[in-house]
Amino acid sequence: MIEFSNISKSYGSVQAVEHINLKVEKGELFGLIGPDGAGKTTLIRMLTTLLLADEGNVLFSGKDVVKDYLYVRNNVGYMPGTFSLYQDLSVEENLNFFATAFGTTVKANYHLIEPIYVQLEPFKKRRAGALSGGMKQKLALCCALIHKPEILVLDEPTTGVDAVSRKEFWEMLQGLKAEGLTIFVSTPYMDEATMCDRIALIQDGHILDTDTPTGIVAKFNYTLLALTGKYKQETIELLRSMEQVKNAFPFGDSIHITLRNGYSVKEIEGLLQKNSVAYEKLEPAKPVIEDCFMDLMTSH
Amino acid sequence: MRTILFLLRKEFLQIFRNKGMLPIIFVVPVVQLLVLVNAANFEIKNIRFAVLDNDQSQTSHELVQKLIATNYFILSGNLKNEAEAQSYLAKRKADMILEIPQKFESDLERMHSASLHMSVNAIDGSAASLVSFYASSVILDFNRQIVVDQLRLPYNPTLPIQTESRYWFNPELEYSSFMTPGILAVLVTMVGMFLSSMNIVREKEIGTIEQLNVTPISKPQFIIAKLAPFWLIGMFMLAFGLTVGELIFRFPILGNLGVLFGFAGIYLIAVLGMGLFVSTITHTQQQAMLISWFFIVIFVLMSGLFTSIDNMPDWAQKITWFNPMAYFVELIRMVLLKGSRFTDVSHHFAVMTGMAVVINAFAVFNYRKRA
Numbered sequence: 001m002i003e004f005s006n007i008s009k010s011y012g013s014v015q016a017v018e019h020i021n022l023k024v025e026k027g028e029l030f031g032l033i034g035p036d037g038a039g040k041t042t043l044i045r046m047l048t049t050l051l052l053a054d055e056g057n058v059l060f061s062g063k064d065v066v067k068d069y070l071y072v073r074n075n076v077g078y079m080p081g082t083f084s085l086y087q088d089l090s091v092e093e094n095l096n097f098f099a100t101a102f103g104t105t106v107k108a109n110y111h112l113i114e115p116i117y118v119q120l121e122p123f124k125k126r127r128a129g130a131l132s133g134g135m136k137q138k139l140a141l142c143c144a145l146i147h148k149p150e151i152l153v154l155d156e157p158t159t160g161v162d163a164v165s166r167k168e169f170w171e172m173l174q175g176l177k178a179e180g181l182t183i184f185v186s187t188p189y190m191d192e193a194t195m196c197d198r199i200a201l202i203q204d205g206h207i208l209d210t211d212t213p214t215g216i217v218a219k220f221n222y223t224l225l226a227l228t229g230k231y232k233q234e235t236i237e238l239l240r241s242m243e244q245v246k247n248a249f250p251f252g253d254s255i256h257i258t259l260r261n262g263y264s265v266k267e268i269e270g271l272l273q274k275n276s277v278a279y280e281k282l283e284p285a286k287p288v289i290e291d292c293f294m295d296l297m298t299s300h
Numbered sequence: 301m302r303t304i305l306f307l308l309r310k311e312f313l314q315i316f317r318n319k320g321m322l323p324i325i326f327v328v329p330v331v332q333l334l335v336l337v338n339a340a341n342f343e344i345k346n347i348r349f350a351v352l353d354n355d356q357s358q359t360s361h362e363l364v365q366k367l368i369a370t371n372y373f374i375l376s377g378n379l380k381n382e383a384e385a386q387s388y389l390a391k392r393k394a395d396m397i398l399e400i401p402q403k404f405e406s407d408l409e410r411m412h413s414a415s416l417h418m419s420v421n422a423i424d425g426s427a428a429s430l431v432s433f434y435a436s437s438v439i440l441d442f443n444r445q446i447v448v449d450q451l452r453l454p455y456n457p458t459l460p461i462q463t464e465s466r467y468w469f470n471p472e473l474e475y476s477s478f479m480t481p482g483i484l485a486v487l488v489t490m491v492g493m494f495l496s497s498m499n500i501v502r503e504k505e506i507g508t509i510e511q512l513n514v515t516p517i518s519k520p521q522f523i524i525a526k527l528a529p530f531w532l533i534g535m536f537m538l539a540f541g542l543t544v545g546e547l548i549f550r551f552p553i554l555g556n557l558g559v560l561f562g563f564a565g566i567y568l569i570a571v572l573g574m575g576l577f578v579s580t581i582t583h584t585q586q587q588a589m590l591i592s593w594f595f596i597v598i599f600v601l602m603s604g605l606f607t608s609i610d611n612m613p614d615w616a617q618k619i620t621w622f623n624p625m626a627y628f629v630e631l632i633r634m635v636l637l638k639g640s641r642f643t644d645v646s647h648h649f650a651v652m653t654g655m656a657v658v659i660n661a662f663a664v665f666n667y668r669k670r671a
Contacts, residue, residue, distance in 0.1 A: 049513075073514055073515060073516050078511065082507045082510075084507040085508065086508055088317050088318070089310070089313060089314065093313065098511075098515070100306045101512075102515060103303075103516070
């Protein structure tokens, strides 16, 4: 459905993305996951015909995005990273505007947006600028869907949205996927990875790995420890300096420690006591996407 | 076409929802016309003059009365001596001092000649020359009267030719008739450039252009929909300003308004093209505003609105050839005050059409939808 082949792009001397290869299947909910500045938006802007690649080509439904840009524009539902609707137009006017821009009507595709739009309905006369963050996001999604696109492309849709709205938003995406829509979404939040069918981890313009979330976690075959209790920055530095430790980084309230193969918890415990580091617990933990990302990032 | 129509609908919705827009359309023309036309006035009226009459004769009184009778001069005091005259000038109680020497009348009668002394406050040089010009012409007239009436001389060989000036196209040298059309030209230009460039850049600034670019709306459709509302607003403001100006200042409208509005239509296309160009090189409304401002100041100063182009140095006159506003200012004055017909201003039409084509081609070329 979407295919990036050998894509490179630089802005002046900054290499944004380099030799990217990605394939998204029909009906998939695909997540592009990586920190700010990794190159997510660059890839999305190329896919949505807003940016030209220096090298390589992108296929959208089997069509080249440069040659067939009009096809792409007619069939993509795009939600940019920043709120891009008319703040001085009402909810209704925005929706009508984008429907007409695509040569359709709100009525014709109402079934597609209905589950989302019902929540907006009470505010339909309100100016978009006066909506709350979560409502704005829902309106943006409705506007991106109103022409029944083949592929929905979302650039960091959950950035700056509260936890409840984030969860709600992913549920909406699951619902749309069930309707048969292909969804390509980027996010800096690692915990959202599990909501996707497949994900690509991206860092510094390179794809670290592409797989299902469980597949990526399964590839992680190191011992992972979680150190809980109050810790200091020095503790992380101390852990990183140990030859047994492959990786150590703060994870929520704790520290996640990846051990090099052949070492065990005991040795770390011993070293921590020797350096009289206070902690509550040190116990094995189940790896999550973030641990995999950190590991792939350091070994890259 | 359908796309353009609904885009236009959206533009008008937004324009009239903008709280600043209605005042700009209706208040700005009135304020500009009232303030600028009345304030920027080169006419000299109410010249205060004081008389140091050392003669106190019938003739000297008649001369003073004649000055007052012109309505340009107001007698601000009868002076007693030279020192008082100096202080009147210094304290700006008088713009001009007329000193009539002793034996003014008797000299005239005996020797058929007499002299007068006139001092003018020349802090404002152009005003001073106008004051002395007005006063001299009154005195000259008075002189002739004496020659004819009192001395009963049939013919004076020293005044063989009498010049009688007549100011064509603005016989009373009414300053507002001269300024109002020019101010209207400035207004139309401002709408064309400021509002249109800011309106396009706003889509960039707010980010809506990002969403809009990923729609089948084409580049020409977008540009036409963005510029057309300001074309209409510009034409409306010209009509509105013309009506207000006519009601307040009663300037003559001698020519065909069709010619004026026809030209304004082409002119607006050129100026809107410039607004489009400004929007292509800027990213925020502030930047667009500053750059438009830069152009407008140059256009106004080089347009012949305040200072006549004929008085500019040669190189500056050549620059004005490239200033669209100069053509509009000239044309609007020609049509309104002189009653010029289309054949008289066909040159203006040709140049402006050329400018509109070149500017818009350049702006559209510069406006890239894709990076």
